[in-house]
Amino acid sequence: MALTADGSEQKELTQTPLLKIWVPWMGCNLNRRRGSSVPQFCNSPTMIVMVGLPARGKTYISKKLTRYLNWIGVPTKMFNVGQYRREAVKIYKNFEFFKQDNEEAMNIRKACAAAALKDVTAYFTKEQGQVAVFDATNTTCERRAIILNFAKEKGYKVFFVESICEDPEIIAENIKQVKFGSPDYVDRDIEEAMEDFVQRIECYRASYTSIDDDKDRKLSYIKIFDVGSRYLVNQVQDHIQSRIVYYLMNIHVTPRSIYLTRHGESELNLLGRIGGDSGLSPRGQKYANALAIFIKSQNIKDLKVWTSHMKRTIQTAEALGVQYEQWKALNEIDAGVCEELTYEEIQRDFPSEFALRDQDKYRYRYPKGESYEDMVHRLEPVIMELERQENVLVICHQAIMRCLLAYFLDKPGDELPYLRCPLHTTLKLTPVAYGCKVEPFFLNIEAVNTHRERPVK
Amino acid sequence: MLDNEDFVLDTSPRELTQNPLRKIWLPCKNGHILQRRVCMTNCPTLIVTVGLPARGKTYISKKLTRYLNWIGVPTKEFNVGEYRRECVKIYKSFEFFRPDNEEGLKIRRQCAMSALNDVRQYLSVEGGQVAVFDATNTTRERRGTIVKFADQNGFKVFFVESQCEDPDVVAQNIVQVKLGNPDYIHCNTEEAIEDFMKRIKCYESSYQPMDETLDRDLSYIKIMDVGRRYLVNRVLDHVQSRIVYYLMNIHITPRSIYLCRHGESDLNIKGRIGGDSGLSARGKEFARNLRKFLQEQNIKDLKVWTSQMKRTIQTAESLEVPYEQWKSLNEIDAGVCEEMMYEEIQENFPLEFAMRDQDKYRYRYPKGESYEDLVQRLEPVIMELERQENVLVVCHQAVMRCLLAYFLDKSAKELPYLKCPLHTVLKLTPLAYGCKVESVCLNVEAVNTHRDRPENVNVQRSTEDALQTVPAHF
Numbered sequence: 046m047a048l049t050a051d052g053s054e055q056k057e058l059t060q061t062p063l064l065k066i067w068v069p070w071m072g073c074n075l076n077r078r079r080g081s082s083v084p085q086f087c088n089s090p091t092m093i094v095m096v097g098l099p100a101r102g103k104t105y106i107s108k109k110l111t112r113y114l115n116w117i118g119v120p121t122k123m124f125n126v127g128q129y130r131r132e133a134v135k136i137y138k139n140f141e142f143f144k145q146d147n148e149e150a151m152n153i154r155k156a157c158a159a160a161a162l163k164d165v166t167a168y169f170t171k172e173q174g175q176v177a178v179f180d181a182t183n184t185t186c187e188r189r190a191i192i193l194n195f196a197k198e199k200g201y202k203v204f205f206v207e208s209i210c211e212d213p214e215i216i217a218e219n220i221k222q223v224k225f226g227s228p229d230y231v232d233r234d235i236e237e238a239m240e241d242f243v244q245r246i247e248c249y250r251a252s253y254t255s256i257d258d259d260k261d262r263k264l265s266y267i268k269i270f271d272v273g274s275r276y277l278v279n280q281v282q283d284h285i286q287s288r289i290v291y292y293l294m295n296i297h298v299t300p301r302s303i304y305l306t307r308h309g310e311s312e313l314n315l316l317g318r319i320g321g322d323s324g325l326s327p328r329g330q331k332y333a334n335a336l337a338i339f340i341k342s343q344n345i346k347d348l349k350v351w352t353s354h355m356k357r358t359i360q361t362a363e364a365l366g367v368q369y370e371q372w373k374a375l376n377e378i379d380a381g382v383c384e385e386l387t388y389e390e391i392q393r394d395f396p397s398e399f400a401l402r403d404q405d406k407y408r409y410r411y412p413k414g415e416s417y418e419d420m421v422h423r424l425e426p427v428i429m430e431l432e433r434q435e436n437v438l439v440i441c442h443q444a445i446m447r448c449l450l451a452y453f454l455d456k457p458g459d460e461l462p463y464l465r466c467p468l469h470t471t472l473k474l475t476p477v478a479y480g481c482k483v484e485p486f487f488l489n490i491e492a493v494n495t496h497r498e499r500p501v502k
Numbered sequence: 503m504l505d506n507e508d509f510v511l512d513t514s515p516r517e518l519t520q521n522p523l524r525k526i527w528l529p530c531k532n533g534h535i536l537q538r539r540v541c542m543t544n545c546p547t548l549i550v551t552v553g554l555p556a557r558g559k560t561y562i563s564k565k566l567t568r569y570l571n572w573i574g575v576p577t578k579e580f581n582v583g584e585y586r587r588e589c590v591k592i593y594k595s596f597e598f599f600r601p602d603n604e605e606g607l608k609i610r611r612q613c614a615m616s617a618l619n620d621v622r623q624y625l626s627v628e629g630g631q632v633a634v635f636d637a638t639n640t641t642r643e644r645r646g647t648i649v650k651f652a653d654q655n656g657f658k659v660f661f662v663e664s665q666c667e668d669p670d671v672v673a674q675n676i677v678q679v680k681l682g683n684p685d686y687i688h689c690n691t692e693e694a695i696e697d698f699m700k701r702i703k704c705y706e707s708s709y710q711p712m713d714e715t716l717d718r719d720l721s722y723i724k725i726m727d728v729g730r731r732y733l734v735n736r737v738l739d740h741v742q743s744r745i746v747y748y749l750m751n752i753h754i755t756p757r758s759i760y761l762c763r764h765g766e767s768d769l770n771i772k773g774r775i776g777g778d779s780g781l782s783a784r785g786k787e788f789a790r791n792l793r794k795f796l797q798e799q800n801i802k803d804l805k806v807w808t809s810q811m812k813r814t815i816q817t818a819e820s821l822e823v824p825y826e827q828w829k830s831l832n833e834i835d836a837g838v839c840e841e842m843m844y845e846e847i848q849e850n851f852p853l854e855f856a857m858r859d860q861d862k863y864r865y866r867y868p869k870g871e872s873y874e875d876l877v878q879r880l881e882p883v884i885m886e887l888e889r890q891e892n893v894l895v896v897c898h899q900a901v902m903r904c905l906l907a908y909f910l911d912k913s914a915k916e917l918p919y920l921k922c923p924l925h926t927v928l929k930l931t932p933l934a935y936g937c938k939v940e941s942v943c944l945n946v947e948a949v950n951t952h953r954d955r956p957e958n959v960n961v962q963r964s965t966e967d968a969l970q971t972v973p974a975h976f
Contacts, residue, residue: 058780058812058819066827067815262731275714278732281750284889291747294737322869324518356518359527363516371526373875384869413778413840419829423879433740 063401065410089202090169091285093178094192096207098253099246100219102272103208106293107180108479110206113292116452117425118418119285120174124165126181129157137229140244145252158188162195169201176285184253193264204286205266206293207256215272216246223478272298292429298476301435302345303453305446306471308357309333310492313385314468317493320377320384325360328490332469333364335488339471340365340438349437351375351427358440369440374423377442381414388497403500406462417462420448428452443495453481463499468492523857524874525866546625547741548652549634550645552663554709555702556675558728559664562749563636564935566662569748572908573881574874575741576630580621582637585613593685596700601708614644618651625657632741633657640709642716649720660742661722662749663712671728672702679934729753748885754932757891758801759909761902762927764813765789766948769841770924773949773975776833776840781816784946788925789820791944795927796821796894805893807831807883814896825896830879833898837870844953844972848965855968859959862918873918876904884908899951909937919955924948949975 059070093110095103107123114121133153134142142150158181168174183189189205196203210216220242224230230238256266258277267290268277276294281287309329313321325333340348350367352358353375362369383391383398392399395412402409410416424445431437431449439449443466451461453474466472469492473484516529549566551559563579570577587593589609598606614637624630639645645661652659666672676698680686686694712722714733723746724733732750737743765785769777781789796804806823808814809831818825839847839854848855851868858865866872880901887893887905895905899922907917909930922928925948929940950973958967 058816060812066810067812069819258731274736275718276732276734278734278750280730284886287747287751287889290750291743294734294746295743354526356520356527360518363518363529373878422829430740433743 063405063409065412089200090174091176091202091204092165092196093176093289094183094203094205095180096183096205096256097209098184098249099182100216100224101208101210102219104180105479106206106208107178109296110289110292111178112455114176116421119176121176121178122168122174123178123180124161126157126161129161130154131228133157140241140248143245143248145248166199182249184249186254202282203265204289205256205264207266207268209255209268209270210272212271226478267293269293295429295432299435303431303474304438304471305449305474306336306440307442307446307466307468308361308440310468311357314493314495317387318385320380322355324356328492332488332490333361335490336361336471337365339486339488345436347436349434350440351437352440353377353442361440372427374427375441375445378417378420378444379411379414381411383411383414407458417444417448420444424448454483465496467494467496523861524864524872525868546630546657547632548621548657548659549632550639550648550659550661551636552639552661552712553665554640554705555638556672556680557664557666558675560636561935562662562664563634565752566745566748567634568911570632572877575632577632577634578624578630579634579636580617582614582617585617586610587684589613596697596704599701599704601704622655626655638705640705642710658738659721660745661712661720663722663724665711665724665726666728668727723749725749751885751888755891759887759930760894760927761905761930762792762896763898763902763922763924764817764896766924767813770949770951771976773843774841776836778811780812784948788944788946789817791946792817793821795942795944801892803892805890806896807893808896809833809898817896828883830883831895831897831901834873834876834900835867835870837867839867839870845969848968852968853961856959856961856963859955863914873900873904876900880904910939921952924951949973
């Protein structure tokens, strides 16, 4: 170690081989690293607490929010108290379970909530979780006070998300979409299920107290009215809560589809070379034409088309003969010094890099390039805008498409880089219930295979 | 919007050509670039402030305008008070604002109309995208007039209401921005405050805040108590969503932002751009001086941010405090020109070098980035800087220029030529409607890395002309 002018030791910096992050060389004592390259989203763990009558979209919001936070790198887990109840009471008879005067049921429900809170603690303390989404009705002041005390004791932040809606059509649609398929109603026909569920809602209504804008003015919360027509936001404490509010204010439930595809086969694809900015091969051009025919046949209302800034996606879009918007954020992963090389050449010239990439393909950063993790970060505004939009066709690249797909299909970091996104195949994603339906359309134009399997250890 | 009839199958696809300056692929035919079908944000937006005097409307208007322009949305603010000062050269007293002052009311209405006319000019003729109409707009009637005006002209309307009843905040507001106002130039502090309080009273009786029920079809955000609470209604599009997000992240707690570059690096000394080299001996000395400087400043809860490049991290390491690495703070990617000297760029890529001088903001290095790209990737940094309080950002020349341009409201044309020398710290402190800048040179010699725009930017220019402004190096 070099000595500085005043005699103190100056620690040298060394670049970690996988992430390409500069850290002070401290021998084996990496724990005392001062610099953090992981975004500091939150210091203390945060509990997001849902509030609202049944069929107000709490679970929909919980699942979506959890998926989004995990995708942007904030370890998040959802705790649905209804599931705990289904564990405890194997068979659901009817709405009477939820009656206010049903003491036995009340005790079970309280115990379930407590069990869920216990698991929240375990998630934060033992599993390094950062955010827990506590999904239950939490419709009484009393219940919310219990949660607040619990959080205060443990040093967790609390952010309430209340969904308020009295539009009977929305509620009926909600019940149809997600309640009929629920384990509670598996053996019931639609009319019975609907009738029972409506009674269930009534059981909560009498004791429902909305978060009070005056009495609860010190709490941090967002109230969502009528599926996003209006919001009330109170006391946002920190960065993560601000991001959550922004996300919740951008999502909607209007039915629509998102089409994801790669550019047509490119000249460099044919040569087995990665990256670069080449044009389409003849087969790639055929695919672009086939895509135009396919899109027309889908009869899509008000379709937006997005491409990257790279020639091959733009050429593909040109064949559609419609307006398209170019996003630099949709550019393929920057392979740095490995740009335009074949995998054989990378193995020959950078064997240790090649090995490191296979060790942790999600976090591995190319020298002077990017990692999948970096790409997720730059794709976040794209995802946010996709949430705002309705029907969109995104013409992009293999690594990009994997990142976007992982967001929609809730795939974790270690699966993301191995998702199959072959050339000349369009994926149609349609939100359904709590998830996403995927329909692949192979447009019958041959292309090279660019997929590299996860190597066997 | 497209119907299926718009899907004309082009059997002979349009050729693409890459714009040499911006490196954007555009369709062309027979060598002519075809009019690119640009996706604009549909119709222009009129942002309308609402609120009693001294509620921060002008502060919000100016800040929002600055932010939108920085992210590339042409925006202009129209302050009706200024129109009134043009019209009524000398402000006598609050009596002008009395609700029963017929003549005063007439003048004020005319001023509002005049401002709206200029709004129309800006949005419909001059290519503006957002106009911020800054006035009290405290009655439903006045707001109705504006909505009608917007409908007639095809503008979207988004209201931004600021409500605050905390007397301390209002008083602080008056002290910060009203006392220095042209209206009160000839008054002493007490007189001014007294008059202004009476002025506010003139509006109070007729004030009709935005109402959840009556105004449920309008798009608006109601900001309560300087951001403790927000009510957001009917956000229509992307721009409005971004505006809401921005407004929800800004605060007025006093704080300072320190901007500086890494210490002088080994590549700096050689006159080479980019790369990922370490600090020179002088750079290390700067880092030590920076540590002393910060200790002397006695800053409460200072956050330190760096890029992920060695030279900024080495600089931060000397501070011996926790720091956070942001990849978005990395220096501009010079693509094929990375680690070259300007002389080498001129020798190998004379065309590129000339084009960069022609439009330094939009120019994108081959396989690299432009300043315009940098602004886009720095937007989350700016958003987080708005949320934070005391922060030191250790970054790079081009990055620092972008951040500085945001805080000091510099145009795209000026941005790439802002002076950000090595070994100098800029302390930015929000003040009234702008930002106070204190420049502190930490007394360690360093090479100059600033290149002014040369006189001759023609692609045919001589090597001598091209290298006219290249700074000296070892």
